[in-house]
Amino acid sequence: MTERPPTLTHYLGVLRRRKWLILLPLLLAPATAYLLAQQQSPEYRATSQVLLNRQDIVSAIIAEQPNSAFLDPERLLATQSDVARSPIVLRQVVRAADVEGLTESALAAKSEVYPHANADVLEFAVTDEDPDVAARLASVYAEQFTLFRREIDTKAARDAMEKVDGRIERLDEQGVSADSPRYAALLDLRTKFETAATLLTGSTTVLRLADGADKIAPRPQRSALLGGLVAVVVALALAFLAEALDTRVRNVHEVEDRLRMPELGSLPPPTGRLRRDDELVMLAQPSSPAAEAVRQLRTNLEFAVMRTGARVIMVTSAVEREGKSTTVANLAVAFARAGRRVVLVDLDLRRPYLHRFFKTPSTPGVVEVALGQAELDEALTPILVSELQAADGASRQAVELHRSSALLQRSSESGNGDAGPLGVLELLPVGQVVRDPGEFVADQPLADLLAALRERADLVLIDAPPMLTVGDATTLSARVDALIAVFRLRETPRAALVSFARQLEKCPAVKLGFVAADTPAGSDYGMWYGERYGPSEPAPSRRAMT
Secondary structure: OOOOOOOHHHHHHHHHHOHHHHHHHHHHHHHHHHHHHHHOOOEEEEEEEEEEOOOOHHHHHOOOOOOHHHHOHHHHHHHHHHHHOOHHHHHHHHHHHOOOOOOHHHHHHHEEEEEOOOOOEEEEEEEEOOHHHHHHHHHHHHHHHHHHHHHHHHHHHHHHHHHHHHHHHHHHHOOOOOOOHHHHHHHHHHHHHHHHHHHHOOOEEEEEOOOOOEEEEOOHHHHHHHHHHHHHHHHHHHHHHHHHHOOEOOOHHHHHHHHOOOEEEEOOOOOHHHHHHOOOHHHHOOOOHHHHHHHHHHHHHHHHHHHHOOOEEEEEEOOOOOOHHHHHHHHHHHHHHOOOEEEEEEOOOOOOOHHHHHOOOOOOOHHHHHOOOOOHHHHOEEEOOOOOOOOOOOOHHHHHHHHHHHHHHHHHOOOOOOOOOOOEEEEEOOOOOOOOHHHHHHOHHHHHHHHHHHHHOOEEEEEOOOOOOOOHHHHHOOOOOEEEEEEEOOOOEHHHHHHHHHHHHOOOOEEEEEEEEOOOOOOOOOOOOOOOOOOOOOOOOHHHHO
């Protein structure tokens, strides 16, 4: 089988088929995020700033090579950020802020310190449910870090001065004169360190204290927007995942490629009333768009019949509940309305259904005729197919009249010519229940019955059981001229389609094509079932024309 490359239409079809899987998250996620945000406790964020001096003042004063830590701004800012998060600084902030219940771990959880990208500035941010507490903590945090840095920086200069003072005291004890070069050098060095200690008090400066706090949560609109964006990604992922995991037949292209059969037509699903009352669209709504789809299928099938000369055609499916009985019954009515003599045979011996559509008895039927318990004319039931006769409440007398006229017409004609403007439709139901349906369809009496029906009608349509469920349809394929497969798209498993293709290869009958049943209107694999196409105004009457 040749795989068709995916196109934009394919992806749009996925979105259309999985629209509820996409729409539900798109509706629920933003609404849920908005409601959850509304229920959150308010949070406020305050910030303060501290300026860091990268100049190594001590090295500059003593004319030494500056420390590399002061030359690399990123390293300096990263180091001071870590210092600001140290337990010592946090302890000082907690002590100075004097906020009830505040601990070092709580402060660490609700605060952060980060450097600016293009400035020697540290940002101190604190989040709290009380805007006043947030502003106070942010300001105290910046102040305490500044004090801590000054203490650290000046401590080095003070320690250096103490060492110089010690060396001066030792020179005094040794009686070294104050005018000596050594003494003078130590005094000069002490002066430099004293100056450095004074200057280092400005190495870290509070640029801005927190003058208030901004509300950062909750933000329902922002939460709803983020929830919607996340929902879009999740919904699309779920839609395509569901499509990938879906093992059902998705479109007619898969059926065409696997079965190597053409599509004869696609039919919309019956309405709820038709399903409930077991009615056919060709009888109950003959002017509807759905009935027009049946007529188009009939036309396509007529071309196939002309090419092959088939007159006994079996309609089957891969599995049950795919619409084969509804399809073959509507087709039979459509052919009869087109002037053809049609015999509709129910050979689904296990689950017969055709007699329900036409509200006729189920016996006598195929079984009685094949076993010699009834005559063929006795078992065949004429079906009224004209629009007037098909109206609700048709009498039994009308049925008998139609049957008599049909029999008279057949007796007066030779061969299988045209039946006139309105054809004849006869139904041959299953009849009584047989013990072994598989053996019955293989017996010669059924073959003789089908041969007799071939001579009687222009077209014999057979409703056969699903091919993968029982072996009756495979057996019947040797006794018919051609077969048609019915698929209910989006319902038939892909594995069933593969098995059905293998089974069809064993059937000797000509494969005319397949019908896509229950195809949604306007889908990417179906036709468009619009309003009835016809004149916008009624045609003038003959009297008006004269």
